[in-house]
Amino acid sequence: xxxxxxxxxxxxxxxxxxxxxxxxxxxxxxxxxxxxxxxxxxxxxxxxxxxxxxxxxxxxxxxxxxxxxxxxxxxxxxxxxxxxxxxxxxxxxxxxxxxxxxxxxxxxxxxxxxxxxxxxxxxxxxxxxxxxxxxxxxxxxxxxxxxxxxxxxxxxx
Amino acid sequence: xxxxxxxxxxxxxxxxxxxxxxxxxxxxxxxxxxxxxxxxxxxxxxxxxxxxxxxxxxxxxxxxxxxxxxxxxxxxxxxxxxxxxxxxxxxxxxxxxxxxxxxxxxxxxxxxxxxxxxxxxxxxxxxxxxxxxxxxxxxxxxxxxxxxxxxxxxxxx
DNA sequence: ATCCACCCTGTGATTTTATAACATTAGAAG
DNA sequence: CTTCTAATGTTATAAAATCACAGGGTGGAT
Numbered sequence: 001x002x003x004x005x006x007x008x009x010x011x012x013x014x015x016x017x018x019x020x021x022x023x024x025x026x027x028x029x030x031x032x033x034x035x036x037x038x039x040x041x042x043x044x045x046x047x048x049x050x051x052x053x054x055x056x057x058x059x060x061x062x063x064x065x066x067x068x069x070x071x072x073x074x075x076x077x078x079x080x081x082x083x084x085x086x087x088x089x090x091x092x093x094x095x096x097x098x099x100x101x102x103x104x105x106x107x108x109x110x111x112x113x114x115x116x117x118x119x120x121x122x123x124x125x126x127x128x129x130x131x132x133x134x135x136x137x138x139x140x141x142x143x144x145x146x147x148x149x150x151x152x153x154x155x156x157x
Numbered sequence: 158x159x160x161x162x163x164x165x166x167x168x169x170x171x172x173x174x175x176x177x178x179x180x181x182x183x184x185x186x187x188x189x190x191x192x193x194x195x196x197x198x199x200x201x202x203x204x205x206x207x208x209x210x211x212x213x214x215x216x217x218x219x220x221x222x223x224x225x226x227x228x229x230x231x232x233x234x235x236x237x238x239x240x241x242x243x244x245x246x247x248x249x250x251x252x253x254x255x256x257x258x259x260x261x262x263x264x265x266x267x268x269x270x271x272x273x274x275x276x277x278x279x280x281x282x283x284x285x286x287x288x289x290x291x292x293x294x295x296x297x298x299x300x301x302x303x304x305x306x307x308x309x310x311x312x313x314x
Numbered sequence: 315a316t317c318c319a320c321c322c323t324g325t326g327a328t329t330t331t332a333t334a335a336c337a338t339t340a341g342a343a344g
Numbered sequence: 345c346t347t348c349t350a351a352t353g354t355t356a357t358a359a360a361a362t363c364a365c366a367g368g369g370t371g372g373a374t
Contacts, residue, residue: 002290029341031351050331063353066332071351086243087298089331089360104283106292117286125282126261126301129274133159134306135263141244141300144283149291186370188322207360220324223361228323246331246360316374323368331360339352344345 002115003108003148012042018097019081028079033062037072038093041082047090047107047114085114087143092116102140108148115148159272160265160305169199175254176238185236190219194229195250198239204247204264204271242271244300249273259297265305272305 019038023030040056041048050069058064073091076082082093083103094103095116104117130137176195180187197213198205207226215221230248233239239250240260251260252273261274287294 003292029351033352065354067334068353070332075351086300104286106283106287106290106294108292109295115290115292117283125299126263126274129261130263130301130303133263133272134309135160135265135272135301135303136309137263137301137303138266139302141298141302142282143243143298144287144292144294145296145298146287146292146294152291152293186322190323222325224363225324227361318373319371321368321370324366326365327363329360329362331358333358334356335354336356337352337354339350341348341350343348 002118003106003113003150008043008045012039015042015093015097022079022081022097026079028075033057033068034072034075036060036062037069038076038081041076041091041093045093046112047085047088047092049088049090053091083116085143086141087145088112088114102142104142104144106144106146106148108151109145110147110151110154113148113150117142159275160270160307165200165202169196172199172250172254179236179238179254183236185232190214190225191229191232193217193219194226195233195238198233198248198250202250203269204242204245204249206245206247210248240273242300243298244302245269245271259299261299261301263301263303263305265308266302267304267308267311270305270307274299 016035016039020030020035022028036057037053040053050066050073053073054064054066054069057069062068073082073084077084077091080094081097082091083105084091085105085107087107092105092114096118106115106117108114125140125142126137129135173192173196177187177192179185193214194210197210207223207230210230211221211223211226214225219225230239230241234241234248237251238254239248240262241248242262242264244264249262249271253275263272263274265271282297282299283294286292
């Protein structure tokens with residue numbers, strides 16, 4: 001999945017179903033708050049801050065204190081249904097849940113759209129340097145900032 | 158520069174001199190606050206939060222409100238004398254100032270030591286994916302979390 | 315030398331992001 | 345049904361970052 005258009009309604013419901021199945025299989029509890037948060041992230045298809053999510057949760061009748069959102073986000077990120085974009089202090093739904101991957105993102109600095117690279121992009125971006133240094137990598141964050149195809153075509157702000 | 162030992166006093170003063178020269182050359186003002194902040198970062202040789210820096214600044218007799226630290230850090234990062242580690246919301250001195258590079262970091266999750274990879278590690282980690290997507294990359298963040306050589310040898314916490 | 319414009323610094327206040335601590339409730343296991 | 349654990353709700357607070365405005369220094373133009 002990238003920046004191109006697509007059948008959004010469908011991609012949202014598929015992703016929710018996938019997450020549900022995955023949770024059932026692993027004995028994880030896909031509770032209403034967690035489901036709702038994932039749904040918000042899927043619908044937006046861009047990075048949402050924890051407090052934006054919190055507002056949506058309030059509107060949807062859930063608890064409205066920060067931990068409610070952060071806990072759901074922790075769950076989703078820990079189990080690979082969502083990712084945190086460190087650059088934005090914000091969160092996106094995972095584009096390829098299930099496949100265990102170390103994700104890489106492209107972030108548009110104009111419109112904040114976020115795309116997750118589908119290619120297994122790193123598999124040791126830093127591998128050589130790390131081995132040389134004796135450093136044991138556990139996780140790698142890759143985030144590219146730039147201009148997305150949609151914004152490239154528009155006149156400069 | 159990596160995790161290994163080195164003549165720290167020397168590396169600090171060299172780096173300060175380099176920065177000073179670079180600023181003179183470019184017509185930039187290497188003011189006392191800016192110099193001091195870079196000095197703190199160089200001395201620590203690890204990531205410092207803005208508020209830690211702020212405390213040090215206060216002790217050194219400078220202003221002690223957040224903007225003082227953030228402005229100096231903005232200057233240093235914009236001109237390549239320091240980098241922000243997004244994962245930690247913290248800052249490190251650049252290990253190869255001058256060389257224009259898109260840095261990659263290894264962050265120890267035990268002791269918070271940070272090393273900047275010397276290899277030109279990415280030069281398009283995401284290049285293919287980006288071209289394919291029509292995304293124009295302007296900057297790429299690469300941060301690996303893991304265990305540094307020093308901590309690997311120690312017993313688990 | 316004086317004036318001016320601009321950049322840098324200082325400060326107070328506020329916003330945004332995130333976590334701690336504890337009470338309550340809901341689900342699964344026996 | 346009881347019990348244990350995990351999840352939720354709420355209050356409070358911590359940590360990170362920015363806004364807005366007031367002074368001060370520096371360098372260039374006249």
